[in-house]
Amino acid sequence: MEIDTKIVLGDCYKRLKELEDNSIDLIFTSPPYADQRKNTYGGIHPDKYVEWFLPISKELLRVLKPTGTFVLNIKERVVDGERHTYVIELILEMRKQGWLWTEEFIWHKKNCYPGKWPNRFRDSWERLIQFNKSKHFNMFQESVMVPTGEWAKTRLKRLSDTDKIRDESKVGSGFGKNISNWVNRDYAYPTNVLHTATECANKNHSAAFPEALPSWFIKLFTQEEDWVLDPFLGSGTTCKAAQKLMRNSIGIELQRSYYEMALKDVEPRIMALCEETEEDEKYRI
Amino acid sequence: MEIDTKIVLGDCYKRLKELEDNSIDLIFTSPPYADQRKNTYGGIHPDKYVEWFLPISKELLRVLKPTGTFVLNIKERVVDGERHTYVIELILEMRKQGWLWTEEFIWHKKNCYPGKWPNRFRDSWERLIQFNKSKHFNMFQESVMVPTGEWAKTRLKRLSDTDKIRDESKVGSGFGKNISNWVNRDYAYPTNVLHTATECANKNHSAAFPEALPSWFIKLFTQEEDWVLDPFLGSGTTCKAAQKLMRNSIGIELQRSYYEMALKDVEPRIMALCEETEEDEKYRI
DNA sequence: GTTCCGCATGAATCGATAG
DNA sequence: ACTATCGATTCATGCGGAA
Numbered sequence: 001m002e003i004d005t006k007i008v009l010g011d012c013y014k015r016l017k018e019l020e021d022n023s024i025d026l027i028f029t030s031p032p033y034a035d036q037r038k039n040t041y042g043g044i045h046p047d048k049y050v051e052w053f054l055p056i057s058k059e060l061l062r063v064l065k066p067t068g069t070f071v072l073n074i075k076e077r078v079v080d081g082e083r084h085t086y087v088i089e090l091i092l093e094m095r096k097q098g099w100l101w102t103e104e105f106i107w108h109k110k111n112c113y114p115g116k117w118p119n120r121f122r123d124s125w126e127r128l129i130q131f132n133k134s135k136h137f138n139m140f141q142e143s144v145m146v147p148t149g150e151w152a153k154t155r156l157k158r159l160s161d162t163d164k165i166r167d168e169s170k171v172g173s174g175f176g177k178n179i180s181n182w183v184n185r186d187y188a189y190p191t192n193v194l195h196t197a198t199e200c201a202n203k204n205h206s207a208a209f210p211e212a213l214p215s216w217f218i219k220l221f222t223q224e225e226d227w228v229l230d231p232f233l234g235s236g237t238t239c240k241a242a243q244k245l246m247r248n249s250i251g252i253e254l255q256r257s258y259y260e261m262a263l264k265d266v267e268p269r270i271m272a273l274c275e276e277t278e279e280d281e282k283y284r285i
Numbered sequence: 286m287e288i289d290t291k292i293v294l295g296d297c298y299k300r301l302k303e304l305e306d307n308s309i310d311l312i313f314t315s316p317p318y319a320d321q322r323k324n325t326y327g328g329i330h331p332d333k334y335v336e337w338f339l340p341i342s343k344e345l346l347r348v349l350k351p352t353g354t355f356v357l358n359i360k361e362r363v364v365d366g367e368r369h370t371y372v373i374e375l376i377l378e379m380r381k382q383g384w385l386w387t388e389e390f391i392w393h394k395k396n397c398y399p400g401k402w403p404n405r406f407r408d409s410w411e412r413l414i415q416f417n418k419s420k421h422f423n424m425f426q427e428s429v430m431v432p433t434g435e436w437a438k439t440r441l442k443r444l445s446d447t448d449k450i451r452d453e454s455k456v457g458s459g460f461g462k463n464i465s466n467w468v469n470r471d472y473a474y475p476t477n478v479l480h481t482a483t484e485c486a487n488k489n490h491s492a493a494f495p496e497a498l499p500s501w502f503i504k505l506f507t508q509e510e511d512w513v514l515d516p517f518l519g520s521g522t523t524c525k526a527a528q529k530l531m532r533n534s535i536g537i538e539l540q541r542s543y544y545e546m547a548l549k550d551v552e553p554r555i556m557a558l559c560e561e562t563e564e565d566e567k568y569r570i
Numbered sequence: 571g572t573t574c575c576g577c578a579t580g581a582a583t584c585g586a587t588a589g
Numbered sequence: 590a591c592t593a594t595c596g597a598t599t600c601a602t603g604c605g606g607a608a
Binding site for chain 1: 366367368370373374376377380385386387388389391393397401403404405406407408409410420422424426474475476477478
């Protein structure tokens with residue numbers, strides 16, 4: 001199987017024009033937050049954010065397949081002691097464009113940014129807003145199933161005595177393939193709240209999200225050889241995740257420094273066999 | 286110390302009229318969700334929800350002290366495959382009334398309603414929207430600090446097996462509970478994400494939210510002898526919590542059956558000492 | 571007195587069927 | 590076509606009874 005990973009330098013509004021109608025299966029992106037990252041994106045003023053984003057979302061609507069999904073990672077910032085309303089206004093305006101506001105996932109960032117303020121606590125969650133073009137979109141729920149409570153309660157306790165002793169190292173290092181082979185069925189569907197620790201790796205990119213985040217949505221909403229798009233690629237996390245999962249991807253990035261950073265981490269074109277190895281098995285969530 | 290706990294039967298819009306201006310320190314409530322609880326509240330249609338709630342929120346704004354806080358527990362339902370927009374529209378309209386949208390807490394319900402659908406996962410979170418009348422509101426952050434260090438050990442024991450298994454299994458793909466978050470400090474400030482299960486089966490009165498929820502906000506936004514208001518009291522959880530914490534409270538409930546249920550659990554007027562027991566400690570979120 | 575197992579029960583949603 | 594009702598689906602939790 002051969003997949004393509006395109007990293008594009010340029011303004012996303014202009015470069016999106018070059019993409020064909022109905023050609024993308026999943027758009028996953030984290031646009032620059034309002035009035036933040038001033039040095040990189042010029043700092044869109046919160047009051048102008050909706051106005052700035054709507055032309056882009058219109059292009060995104062055009063390039064997305066009818067069965068595709070758009071996942072927008074965003075959080076409103078605090079302005080003058082209040083949560084600014086640009087995110088919820090954006091939802092209302094995008095619906096007028098024709099987007100369906102299907103769902104809102106919560107990303108709970110366990111190790112969120114430290115700090116203390118007299119009138120608010122640390123902000124440890126962000127919105128992952130799911131938009132669709134039609135009600136009949138692709139969703140592959142089985143690909144993100146998690147072990148059930150039942151499995152945790154019964155199976156683990158039962159095998160804890162003998163098996164822990166038999167293979168202590170594997171247990172200690174986090175339940176490897178040992179147990180995942182044991183029980184194939186005891187998996188449950190997840191909910192709309194995701195938990196991850198934020199990655200410290202991409203220090204240079206101020207809005208970096210952990211690779212597990214795009215990976216989760218890529219597995220959920222696409223199949224191998226589908227097309228993934230991130231119009232605000234940043235340091236390249238989305239394309240990296242797509243490539244590992246054998247999805248084609250396009251990433252657009254305005255800043256040359258990020259663009260080059262993304263290029264470094266991604267093989268522009270790769271060839272690979274399409275066989276699930278035992279190694280892959282272990283990485284199933 | 287003597288505190289008052291008033292349980293009032295009647296339509297909250299009318300009964301709110303009887304309350305004085307600037308007399309309440311905290312409003313905590315969970316109004317009937319749109320088209321839900323039809324048998325008890327008649328079910329407000331999602332399209333009419335904002336229109337229905339605005340006159341009430343106007344009265345709430347009147348009775349709240351300038352230093353007070355209004356915490357609204359709500360979640361939009363799915364209508365025709367989409368998340369309905371009445372909640373975010375309500376935020377915009379309440380701002381026009383003069384409310385400040387200060388913050389939005391997430392209540393992560395661990396035991397959310399089961400079910401499976403082709404196009405969405407189970408909904409395991411609700412909004413706890415914080416509104417204020419002015420930027421200078423009371424907030425007692427120390428009262429809800431979370432023990433760390435020694436406490437972390439007991440917390441770890443209490444982690445459900447489900448949590449342990451799921452988090453361990455996610456390690457390979459980048460997810461994971463970072464135990465090292467519990468650092469050496471004895472107490473840490475919480476974040477704006479709350480975790481608790483809904484109180485469910487086998488109780489004479491099943492509360493929509495667990496008592497820990499109003500308790501947390503009562504401790505955070507009020508002091509002893511302050512006034513707490515719940516205009517949609519339901520089975521009385523908010524007043525019960527207020528009473529235990531030595532806060533005066535007023536609860537308004539339309540349904541006679543709920544009203545009587547609330548009356549039963551609450552001593553209309555009590556005298557008590559002001560000591561936090563070990564039992565209370567356990568209820569800290 | 572513990573621990574363990576079984577079971578009922580939720581602020582739900584979809585799709586089909588009926589009026 | 591549009592609304593109303595109903596069955597099927599699904600899982601964490603806490604209680605009660607049993608070992």
